[in-house]
Amino acid sequence: MVVFEKPKALTDVPFHYCPGCTHGIVHRLVAEVIDELGIEGKTIGIAPVGCSVMAYDYFTCDMIEAAHGRAPAVATGVKRADPENHIVFTYQGDGDLASIGMAETVHAAARNENITIIFINNAIYGMTGGQMAPTSLPGQVTQTSPYGRNTDLCGWPIKVCELLSELDGPEYLERVTVNSVAHVRQAKRAIKKAFQNQIDNKGFSLIEVLSSCPTNWGMTPEKALKWIDDAMIPYYPLGVYKDRSAQKKEA
Amino acid sequence: MGKVTFDVDNCKGCGLCVLACPKKILQISQDVINKKGHHPAEITDESACIGCASCATMCPDCIITVERE
Numbered sequence: 001m002v003v004f005e006k007p008k009a010l011t012d013v014p015f016h017y018c019p020g021c022t023h024g025i026v027h028r029l030v031a032e033v034i035d036e037l038g039i040e041g042k043t044i045g046i047a048p049v050g051c052s053v054m055a056y057d058y059f060t061c062d063m064i065e066a067a068h069g070r071a072p073a074v075a076t077g078v079k080r081a082d083p084e085n086h087i088v089f090t091y092q093g094d095g096d097l098a099s100i101g102m103a104e105t106v107h108a109a110a111r112n113e114n115i116t117i118i119f120i121n122n123a124i125y126g127m128t129g130g131q132m133a134p135t136s137l138p139g140q141v142t143q144t145s146p147y148g149r150n151t152d153l154c155g156w157p158i159k160v161c162e163l164l165s166e167l168d169g170p171e172y173l174e175r176v177t178v179n180s181v182a183h184v185r186q187a188k189r190a191i192k193k194a195f196q197n198q199i200d201n202k203g204f205s206l207i208e209v210l211s212s213c214p215t216n217w218g219m220t221p222e223k224a225l226k227w228i229d230d231a232m233i234p235y236y237p238l239g240v241y242k243d244r245s246a247q248k249k250e251a
Numbered sequence: 252m253g254k255v256t257f258d259v260d261n262c263k264g265c266g267l268c269v270l271a272c273p274k275k276i277l278q279i280s281q282d283v284i285n286k287k288g289h290h291p292a293e294i295t296d297e298s299a300c301i302g303c304a305s306c307a308t309m310c311p312d313c314i315i316t317v318e319r320e
Contacts, residue, residue: 001318001319001320002316002317002318003253003302003304003317003318003319004304004307004308004315004316004317005316005317006313006316007313010313014261014312015311015312015313017311017312018263019263019264019265019289020263020265020266020267020311021311022311023311024310024311024312024313025309025310025311028313180271180309181271181305181308181309184308184309185308214265220266221265221266221267222266222267222270225267225270
């Protein structure tokens, strides 16, 4: 009996990601959720600009490539054009969503747009070679902050889940990571809930996934996973930041 | 009893499966080189596999298939 195989919602194209990059794990989780909910035929994914720019090669559902940071705006259009028959998700990195696409992200959340966003936070610009991102940690060494991120000069990291949780709009915000088997299972539950919210017409769901970038962090894949535990989770605590339906039930 | 199969040519040798295995029966091969030029993961003791799929859960490239009897 097969207990684990490549999900049907992924194509046979091998991922182009660096060895040990957790993008592949998150791609697989999204594909597994699409399989389990049986929504492959009506799902439309929006790919970002960044390392996951070629996500359209990997998913068997329809995909659209958005301009840098504009994935939530494109998703809004696709969803509003045919809200009954389509499930729309975007897959974005931190340079895409938290930097150039911050306006689109915040406004999509504020409108409680009925879309699902998978946000990969690896604290660095991956595709362009490891420059400082809005999410880089204080003191983090990157190509453009060789002495560590100086918060007096470059400001402080943006905590996307905390920021959006102050809005009244969004339905569901959760931060997860994929650096261990237990965390991967937790991440899958979160992603499934985000898709289910959209099917139930509840509105905007964003899942932030703390991810590793061994190449640009200059670490082995093993050390990179440990760095998520040691440095990222203390600064970006995991957990549910907003769950409006649950809050309504309690009230 | 479990059985794991690797799509050896697509393995990038990152070793995340080796870290995840609770039975410590996976390793990165020292003498095999695959098509991509990486040392792929391999299993050292097939009889000890419990089919928990922890390796496949952590594999970023979806190259592991796990079966259980």
